[in-house]
Structures are given as C-alpha cells and as structure tokens.
Amino acid sequence: MDMAFLIETIVKIVVILLVFSALAGFGTYFERKVLAFMQRRLGPMHVGPYGLLQIAADGIKLFTKEDIVPQNVVAPIFKIAPVITAATAFMAAAAIPFMPSFTMFGYEVHPIVADINIGILYILGVMGAGLYGPLLGGLASANKWSLISTARAASIFISYEVITGLALLAPLMMVGSLSLIDFNTYQAGGFGDWIVWSQPVAFVLFVIAGFAETGRTPFHLVANDHEIIDGFGTEYSGMRWGLFFIGEYANMFFISFVIAIIFLGGYGDGSGLGALALLAKVSFIFFFFLWTRAAWPDIRPDQLMWLCWKVLMPIAVINIVITGIVMMF
C-alpha cells in the first residue's frame, strides 16, 4: 500500500467527517425553518441574521453542558451507545460516491473512500448495526421510557430490514452488481435510464424502509417525544446526546445519497452538471424527510410491523418475481 493512497484516503475521511458533521448541524437549522414555515411560524430568528448562528449556539450548548451518567445505568454501555450511532452512520459513508471523480492539481480524485464491490450491502449492514445505538443506550439507561423505546427499536429493526433487502433485490438483479458506482454507470444514459422508471415499486418500498431506518416522522417511534419523552435519549445529556443527533442527521443525508444514486440516476454521466444534479436530488429527498414531518401523523409500532410484514413484504416479493420473469424472457 503506497503512501499516496493512504494520505488520499485519510484526507477523504477527514473531509467527509467534517462536511457531514457540519451538514448535520445545518440540517437541524433547515428542519426547524422548513417546519416553521409550513406551520406559519418563523423558526429560529434571534441568534444571528435569520437565526443562522443558532447552529453555533446549539453546538456550544451541547459541548459545554454537563455530562451526566446517572445512577443505576450500566456505565460502559451507556457511554458507548451514542458513539455506535454516530460512528456507524459515518462508516456507512465509506462506500457512497458523493461526486463523480474529478481532477485536482493534476491528480485524479475519486470522491469515494472505498469502492468495494459489495458497496450497498456494506452500507445497509453498517446502517443496520447503527440501531445498536438506541438499543444499547435504551437498555443501559435504567429508565422505563428508554426501555419502551428499546423494545420499539427492536420491533422496527426486525420489520424494516426485510423490506430494505427485498426492495433492493430487484434493482440489484437488473444491475448485476452491488457497487454504487456500477449502479450509477447503469443509469448514466440520462433521465430515461433511471431505475425509478423500471422499478417504481422497489423505489417506493425503499423510501418507506428508509424512513423507518432513519426513524423519521411516519415511523418516528423510537424517540417519539410526545409518547415516550425522548426514548433512548431521555437519560442522555450534553455531547453524548449530541452524538445521537449527529448520527441521526448524518444517516438522513447518507440514505438520501443512497436513494438518489440507486434509483434517481446518481451523478449521471459524471460531468459537473451531473454532480450538481446529484446534490439537487439529495437536497430534495432531505427536504422530503422534513416535509412529511410537517404533514403526516405518526403510526403505532404495531401498525408499522403490520405494514412491513403483511403489506410491504408480499409486495416486495411479488416485485422480485415479476422482475425475474421479465428478465428471463
């Protein structure tokens, strides 16, 4: 392994970490503003122009707040749980191509940390492991609300993972590769080549599963503020809670990238315009995450399990069978 590759990889990792940590902060501002406008409010207005420095204020608050490890918690697990959420969210980013490769100072840069040939499998696996954050944090918290949230996390986990895998199987059969770059080149022909046109059902299923994976509003059950306080986060304070937060928002960005690359054409032919188009798609999917939060009600955990097992899973299986039949003839 030569030195240049090592340095390049480390630089990429640092850039992704910094950019998406900052984006997670900006995501909270964006979310509060969008939700406020949809509810005829103004949102944060006092810190900085139009409340833009609210992110900095929140950051200072999270960093300087007292770090409390309450009595009766299982301290080592309690402490490691938020790290799992944040770390797995960023680990998943390793196999995501954020931009087409470009040349900088006469050196070709591939904006993907590791183009492994099992890319999407790795991403889904690591994101799935990320659920150990809420699971362990809730179990270790010695709090009833956290325990309920853990039970919900487990029940959601066994529901949506099936849909994610089965929904992706059909596009995988068409592309014949697990690498996200291969997904992108498959759709490089343009608008008409997007997998969303040939696999609309898989697209809808994957988006639904993505909502469950990130715990966003129709399935906002694990940390449902109005039912179980903050779920697994009830006992957390300061930066430990902040790590959960960063993990959640980074996950939203990464799942937006995954949806855009798998179904919506990714960065297309690799031109600068394609890169901008990818950013636009990701922004829209992220906006959609916020949009649904303003418009839709939450469902109960049993309804989510009913939806996943009794409705979505049969549809996903039928979709795979039909795709197989169409591919065979």
Add this chain to the structure above:
Amino acid sequence: MSLEQFQDRNVAEQNYFHVDIADYPTTNMGKFKRLLSRTFKGELFVGLWVVFREMVKFDIHTVQYPKEKLPVGPRYRAVHKMQRLFESGTERCIGCGLCEKICISNCIRMETKLDENSRKLVTDYTINLGRCIFCGYCAEVCPELAIVHGARYENASDQRAHFTDFNDMLTPIDSAIAGKQKEFDGFGAVTPHEDERVNITPLAY
C-alpha cells in the same frame, strides 16, 4: 344581505348537517376494500400539498414578542396607575377612601391627613398586588378618575414592591404637564377601529 338568517333564532337546525362518514367495516373483505381505497386515495398527498402551500404563501403569524407587541385594548386591566391633573400637575387623588372601601380583596391601604390648607393629603397609599384580582372596581368607583388601570402587563421584577409604590404608580409630573398622560377609558370603552371589523350590528334583529 337579508335579515332572514338573523331572525331565525332556531339555531339547532338551520346550519347543521351530518358529516358523511361511513361505518367501520366488519368483514375482512370490507377491511381489505377500505385498505385499498385508503392506499390509492392520495390523502397523504393532500396533507403534503396543504403544508407546502402554506410554506409558499409565507403567511407568517408569528409576533416576535420582545421586539413586537400586540396592542392592548382600552378596557384592559393591568397594573394600576395614579393620574395627575392636567396643566397644574397636582395629584388627582382626594383621599376619599372609596377605592379602599370597595376593594373586594382588601388589597388597597391608604392613610390620609389634613394638610396646612385643610385639604386632604394622602400620606401612604399601597396596593398589595399579591392579593389584587384586577377586578377594576377601584378604577370604576373613583370619583376623580385618579386610580386607573394601565396597560403594563409585563410583571417580571425582582421586587413586588416595584409596582405598588405610590410614587411609581403616579404619572411623572413633567409628562402630566406636557399633556402626555393617557386617560383610561375603562368599562364599555370601544376598541379602536372596531367599526371596520364589525360587519353587521347585532341590533339588526
């Protein structure tokens, strides 16, 4: 506009109608049909459209409170004020004691004496705001329009006495002489610009 709907006082029947809600399905087939109709009805997109429309309209209803304040109606009864006479600037209070007498929560206390001109002088006047229920009887009964209610509703202070000291309640003498003292309209006062908001007078029927 005819007066018919105002003259019809039978409110139980005229404008009410039954909302068209189907009964819950009991059979499995009925439940399945309900699932299908709900799935393809697109109601979720109606919700998305409504919030998106509100975002684009940008019809913000927020009052940025410390910077912006809503106007207080003329009848509003907040912390008391003591008025002065115009021009001369003497205190209006003649020490008659009616406010002390009528106060139903016994929170007004006044001490008076005769001054050198044989005029009654208020030596001590306090209102215990911990007891006051802001009923407005004191302002109503005052023959000299001396004790009135102000519009000061922001009651955060480190000392309760800050609101009850007579000299604090009293209009500053320079603003009284300059004619800047606001009269309290009190009971029955009409909110400004109310005519524009009332569409039809209730006396029409």
